Amino acid sequence: MGIRHSAERVAFGKAADSVIKHLDKDYEKGLLKIVDLTETFAKDRFTPESYASVRKAINEPDNKWMQYTKRIFNELSPNVIRTTMMNLGFEAMLSGRKIMYESREKYQCNVTWLILMDPTSACNLHCTGCWAAEYGHTLNLSFDDMDRVVTQGKELGVFVYMLTGGEPLVRKADVLKLCAKHKDCIFHAFTNGTLVDEQFCQDMDKVGNLSLSISLEGYEEVNDGRRGEGVYDKVMEAMDLLKAHGQLFGTSICYTSKNIETVTSDKFIDMIIDKGCRYAWYFHYMPVGNDAAVELMPTKEQREYIYHRVREIRGKSSGKQIFAFDFQNDGEFVGGCIAGGRYYFHINPNGDVEPCVFIHYSNVNIHDVSVLEALQSPLFMAYKEGQPFNENHLRPCPMLENPEKLQEMVKRTGAKSTDMQSPETAEHLCAKCESYADTWKEKADELWNKNH
Helix, strand or coil: CCHHHHHHHHHHHHHHHHHHHCCCCCHHHHHHHHHHHHHHHCHHHCCHHHHHHHHHHHCCCCCHHHHHHHHHHHHCCHHHHHHHHHHHHHHHHHHHHHHHHHHHHHHCCCCCCEEEECCECCCCCCCCCCHHHHHCCCCECCHHHHHHHHHHHHHHCCCEEEECCCCHHHHHHHHHHHHHHCCCCEEEEEECCCCCCHHHHHHHHHHCCEEEEEECCCCHHHHHHHHCCCHHHHHHHHHHHHHHCCCCEEEEEEECCCCCCHHHCHHHHHHHHHCCCCEEEEEECCCCCCCCCHHHCCCHHHHHHHHHHHHHHHCCCCCCCCEEEECCCCHHHCCCCCCCCCCEEEECCCCEEECECCECEECCECCCCCHHHHHCCHHHHHHHHHCCCCCCCCCCCCCCCCHHHHHHHHHHHCCEECCCCCCCCHHHHHHHHHHHHHHHHHHHHHHHHHHC
């Protein structure tokens, strides 16, 4: 990428080494140096107030987020810390984002910050209501497919790659091979956790650029009721192993009308923190598939509850030492819908390029087009033209809260269902969301207008 990039990476690396070397004393000095370097590399990326706020927090030893950061530095493997700082911090957040914005201007299309892809549709479990099962269980992206996506992505400024499925760790050898080949990228796998063992933890530590989100829907009875007997215990064992090896991981939690209070309770949050989780990704249940259980969609009251509750968990003074993010209710922080290549898109195990992991429609396949050509395809351009789909970012999705928008885009672009087993029309999918969207609208507008 040039001499300047190499020089900047070396300087950032020295600052990272300084932080790691002085964990017991003066690590705040190292963090301040990183802030200084960030401001030098990406001065106009953030406001002067943002830099000042971070510097202030670093100098506050009782600040919750500083305590959280210090725990990470003290408890994670040094290789994981350094690699994450370099690949996520420098390459993805600083250097890569600059290239990303330049690519958007050059090609006049959405250019993404991360790519989500499925190494396989195969899974060692058979979870009730799993959307991934809609694709079938015999599909795979080859290593060469994934390698090509990453290589092309980096040219556009993409250095973050997330893996789901199926169960991506069914392909753990290829996943690790991909991490080793692209040492400047950060990889993140959504996994059921049952295939994590001692050897895999050692392999993760060796590459340093792979983190995990482990699926968890509650305690043993609820979790095993959906995923199978004994899975909860295996997840707990996996977390213990990952923590012992200093690996970076958290949870991926699908909240429904049945589990929403449990998975946001103090008891549950404290448990996953104690197990070593650094983050909790909360995903709203989506009624994807012809046989989707519509009754699992949260009520208006439940959605308002989690809107407030996640903000409590993140609270600076009384919150928990874990980063919680609710993708459906945190749209205000990212400008609404992030799909369609605005900040991410999805490649399913058949190679179909989809705007969202929950939107199973496509115009193109990665076996036939490049990453850039996929971003320029009709459906993705329709997303770009339509975003934001609602000025109220508590109603961000073109399916869940604005179902007429997805129907129109699919019809206009001629996108086809990518469901391998039971193709679902956009009309059928969106009809399941119409009542929900109407019910949520009043409360969403009330919350939005109160704070904006």
